[in-house]
Amino acid sequence: MTTEQKDVDTSLAAKIDTAGGATPPGIATGYEGTAADQFRAYVSRVRSGEMGMLPALGGFVVLCILFQILSPDFLSLPNIANLMTQTAFLGMLAVALVFVILIAEIDLSAGVTAGVGMAVFVQLNNGMGVNWILAFAISLAVGIVIGLFIGYFVAKVGIPSFVVTLGLFLGFQGLQLVILGDGNTYRVTEPAVTAIENSNIPPVVGWILWAIAVLVTLGTAFYDRGRRVRAGVPVRGIGLLFARVAVIAVVSGAVVFLLNLNRGNNPLFPIAGVPIVVPIVVALLWIGTQILDRTRWGIHLYAVGGNPEAARRAGINVAAIRISAFVLCSGLAIVSGLFQASQVGVVGSSFGQTDVLNGVAAAVVGGVSLFGGRGRLVQGLVGALVITAIANGLGLLALPGGINLLVTGGVLVLAATVDALSRKRAGASLARV
Amino acid sequence: MVAPYIELRDVRKGFGPVEVLKGVNLKVYPGQVSALVGDNGAGKSTLIKGLAGVQPYDSGEVLVGGEPVHLTSPKDASKLGIEVVYQDLALCENLDIVQNMFLGREEVHQGTLSNGEMEKQASSTLGSLSVRTMKSVRQKVSSLSGGQRQTVAIARAVLQQAKVVILDEPTAALGVAQTEQVLLLVRRLAEQGVGVLIISHNLADVFAVADHINVLYLGTMVAEVETKDSNRDDVVGYITGAKTFTPNLEGAAR
Structure with missing residues (x-):
């Protein structure tokens, strides 16, 4: 019994003390203890329903093993590179959608927004001969305007995002036709754009980028640790820090190593190196994650997704957060459009029309909650990897196209079931406390 | 007697023809717990909304720290160190304790x-409030019990350097053990010099924590008693209008 409790109504205080007597004094921060303690805490978080992208990663491993048994080509070097370039565009679209899904909204027009952006791009680049960078900057600006438009109608006028973006989904299909002209299809002629998905960076540059990535990871880890030390709060053991960075370095290093091996059939024309799109996606994902994790804006986005009323009472400008999420989503959708244009090589009037639901599916498979407030950008990418792996693997088995959609749909329902069951268990464990 | 931090003099509030507050006086003292009780429709919420700056009073004087002030927005109230913890708490379940407090x-x-x-x-x-029931300050609020959530909401007000914390039905949704934890926390808050105004229907709670009990009956403050000089039956009488409070009589009895 501590001294400050003395002048409190003693019977009340005494009763409290017996109720919570066994708990240790002071409150932990989650950073204390040995690596084993940390691991146990992590396991208990996972068991209580915070599984994050574990099911998606597990599913991806299972798919890899399954497809490799059925078709030895699945984990061949050329196919690994294919899988990465094929994932890039859907992954970028899913990452874009995560921003709006985090605030419990949806953007059904993200795919056609990419289509409109690319229609503008090819008209400027092919039709008018505008430099591709300028043309892309203009289509990016178009995306930002679209995002502001959606955000205004959702946050200020108060129309559900489902309705606003459904309207745009229909309207933008028409806009694509108007911009491209009826029935016109443009080839992507700019070599720089074609290169994004179809060319590789030289192996040496691949290793340099890998080294930079590892150093940045190590640097931010030490920066964070230093700040915690200066603030006088507990830090994790230094060994754990190095172990974490080492795992990242080894896994990413293995990918770079494999992609730097010659995967061409003709010895005279070796194909080696990391596809150009990979470091672009990694960089964008890293920047987005830093913004979400380290800025006030990021935490406010999660707050708006979790409880908009609490966010409003805390003085957060909820409307501004909502609008900015839609702007980011539409802008990044245009980037995903550029990747897709690079991959398929043509931009037609139906560009991007069937993609948005795959993007939402990718986010859900990755473990992002459609109810808002829970999820990370990387989960969108991992979900896209799973969906792309299904399409890729079934393609190798030369099964009819219908099977692909059936399996993808099944995986989506499975992922949602895993999420719901884990949440139910979390609720049950809370009720027991 | 300490000077009150908040003093309401003859505040009135009406909605159209309905007069909800008919000239109410109220004092909240630093370091003491004042309870506001009254039946449904007595005007408790309207009184609190005025103090929170959400719904300004029509007339009457509001003195904070002895100075007359106008509370016309939640920001005004916050600047004067008045924090309200509403019944629905307004926490983000997907964020952890630290993130919610800040x-x-x-x-x-x-x-x-x-x-x-x-x-x-x-x-x-949380330590200064002797809160010991939480595993980690990085726990998500979704994993906390009702009493722990109430604790986080109160700690959030304390972190904001509140001079007065207004608690709206803090124990309404809690079990017995959790109610006791929250009541203990309310006492600690007062020991730190914070004035507490607690609104509750539960008279057992009120008698356990409050120094003063203010009874609102149909928009009028019908009784202001010291908890130690009063008893449950009297307060129930004031709340239902069955009994009339006479200060002189009480003084004489003492």
Whole structure:
């Protein structure tokens, strides 16, 4: 019994003390203890329903093993590179959608927004001969305007995002036709754009980028640790820090190593190196994650997704957060459009029309909650990897196209079931406390 | 007797033809717990909304720290150190304790969040309230019990350096053990010199924590008694209008 409790109504205080007597004094921060303690805490978080992208990663491993048994080509070097370039565009679209899904909204027009952006791009680049960078900057600006438009109608006028973006989904299909002209299809002629998905960076540059990535990871880890030390709060053991960075370095290093091996059939024309799109996606994902994790804006986005009323009472400008999420989503959708244009090589009037639901599916498979407030950008990418792996693997088995959609749909329902069951268990464990 | 931090004099509030507050006086003292009780429709919520700046009074004087003030927005109230913890708590379940306590006023350094500093302050604030029931300040609020959530909401007000914390039915949704934890926390808050105004229907709670009991009956403050001089039956009488409070009589009895 501590001294400050003395002048409190003693019977009340005494009763409290017996109720919570066994708990240790002071409150932990989650950073204390040995690596084993940390691991146990992590396991208990996972068991209580915070599984994050574990099911998606597990599913991806299972798919890899399954497809490799059925078709030895699945984990061949050329196919690994294919899988990465094929994932890039859907992954970028899913990452874009995560921003709006985090605030419990949806953007059904993200795919056609990419289509409109690319229609503008090819008209400027092919039709008018505008430099591709300028043309892309203009289509990016178009995306930002679209995002502001959606955000205004959702946050200020108060129309559900489902309705606003459904309207745009229909309207933008028409806009694509108007911009491209009826029935016109443009080839992507700019070599720089074609290169994004179809060319590789030289192996040496691949290793340099890998080294930079590892150093940045190590640097931010030490920066964070230093700040915690200066603030006088507990830090994790230094060994754990190095172990974490080492795992990242080894896994990413293995990918770079494999992609730097010659995967061409003709010895005279070796194909080696990391596809150009990979470091672009990694960089964008890293920047987005830093913004979400380290800025006030990021935490406010999660707050708006979790409880908009609490966010409003805390003085957060909820409307501004909502609008900015839609702007980011539409802008990044245009980037995903550029990747897709690079991959398929043509931009037609139906560009991007069937993609948005795959993007939402990718986010859900990755473990992002459609109810808002829970999820990370990387989960969108991992979900896209799973969906792309299904399409890729079934393609190798030369099964009819219908099977692909059936399996993808099944995986989506499975992922949602895993999420719901884990949440139910979390609720049950809370009720027991 | 200490000077009151908040003093309401003859505040009135009406909605159209309905007069909800008919000239109410109320004092909230630093370091003491004042209870506001009254039946449904007595005007408790309207009185609180005026203090919170959400719904300004029509007339009457509001003195804070002895100075007359106008509370016309929640920001005014917040600036004067008046914090309200509403019944629905307004916490983000997907965020952890530290993030909830600092929501809307996160500390940043070079544009990025100062997580260590915020963790430390959150931990020491909870520590100063002798809160021991939480495993970690980085726990998600979704994993907390009702009483722990109430604790986080109160600690959030304390962190904001509140001079007066208004608690709206803090124990309404809680079990017996959790209610006791929250009541203990309310006493600690008062020991730190914070004035507490607690609104409750539960007279057992009121008698356990409050120094003063203010009874509102149909928009009029019908009784202001010291808890130690009163008893449950009298207060129930004042609340239902069955009994009339006469200060002189009480004084004589003492």
